[in-house]
Amino acid sequence: MDFQEKFFQHGGVSIKYLEKGSGETLLFFIGGGVRVATYNRTLNDLSEKYHIIAPELPPFGDATVPKEIWGWEDYGNFFSEFVKFLNIHNLTIAGVSFGGGVALALAAKSASVKNLILIDSAGKSSGYSKVKFQYKYFIEKTFFDLAHYRNSALFFLLVKDFLANRIEKFFQWPRIAKIIRNVLFRDFEDLSKIKVKTLILWGDRDEVFPPKLAQSMNKEIPNSTLQLVNGNHDWSFFRHKELSYLIVRWLENK
Numbered sequence: 001m002d003f004q005e006k007f008f009q010h011g012g013v014s015i016k017y018l019e020k021g022s023g024e025t026l027l028f029f030i031g032g033g034v035r036v037a038t039y040n041r042t043l044n045d046l047s048e049k050y051h052i053i054a055p056e057l058p059p060f061g062d063a064t065v066p067k068e069i070w071g072w073e074d075y076g077n078f079f080s081e082f083v084k085f086l087n088i089h090n091l092t093i094a095g096v097s098f099g100g101g102v103a104l105a106l107a108a109k110s111a112s113v114k115n116l117i118l119i120d121s122a123g124k125s126s127g128y129s130k131v132k133f134q135y136k137y138f139i140e141k142t143f144f145d146l147a148h149y150r151n152s153a154l155f156f157l158l159v160k161d162f163l164a165n166r167i168e169k170f171f172q173w174p175r176i177a178k179i180i181r182n183v184l185f186r187d188f189e190d191l192s193k194i195k196v197k198t199l200i201l202w203g204d205r206d207e208v209f210p211p212k213l214a215q216s217m218n219k220e221i222p223n224s225t226l227q228l229v230n231g232n233h234d235w236s237f238f239r240h241k242e243l244s245y246l247i248v249r250w251l252e253n254k
Contacts, residue, residue: 021047029099076105
């Protein structure tokens with residue numbers, strides 16, 4: 001069965017989301033800067049066990065760029081409405097990088113969330129200057145990916161989609177950049193409010209969000225477990241079967 005493409009609109013912001021599979025619902029928030037279809041391999045793997053719902057993240061991909069400069073609370077409010085629209089309770093949510101920050105915001109807002117999985121997640125400021133953050137993200141991370149995954153079709157898919165997003169939203173990029181800075185350079189303030197069981201998966205060589213941030217989250221989120229994985233910030237994208245295995249194992253044995 002192919003993915004079903006569906007749409008949701010709230011407060012002037014519209015998103016596309018993909019849906020596939022059956023069983024317990026896993027709401028999966030992708031990383032920032034790309035379309036949700038870029039994560040099809042990961043979503044396919046997970047749909048073998050779960051009912052997968054994966055939305056686009058404003059302001060990226062085919063989602064609307066919000067008129068306001070969103071913060072984490074705005075993401076929490078928007079996706080709380082999305083969960084109400086879906087009318088699904090007792091769901092697991094997972095998020096990668098930027099999407100991890102969105103998952104945090106939703107977990108702090110919605111009583112429908114019963115499990116949380118954070119993968120090299122936003123939510124704690126790295127403490128890097130803007131210039132250093134850009135170096136880590138665009139240069140250091142890219143060279144690591146080239147060294148380890150350059151023969152993977154996924155590498156070129158990731159680069160192609162990221163560049164396409166920049167070109168298609170060229171004139172909106174100043175507002176997009178403000179939204180990115182407004183969330184990635186600030187700590188999420190409600191970590192202690194997250195009471196659900198939480199798995200934190202993190203690359204031990206993450207350039208963008210160093211492992212010390214994962215350790216800090218692990219201390220602040222009361223019911224959390226941290227597992228470091230050999231890899232950089234993008235390990236979960238390229239090693240999607242390993243990611244799926246770790247998620248399924250934790251959900252089945254927690």
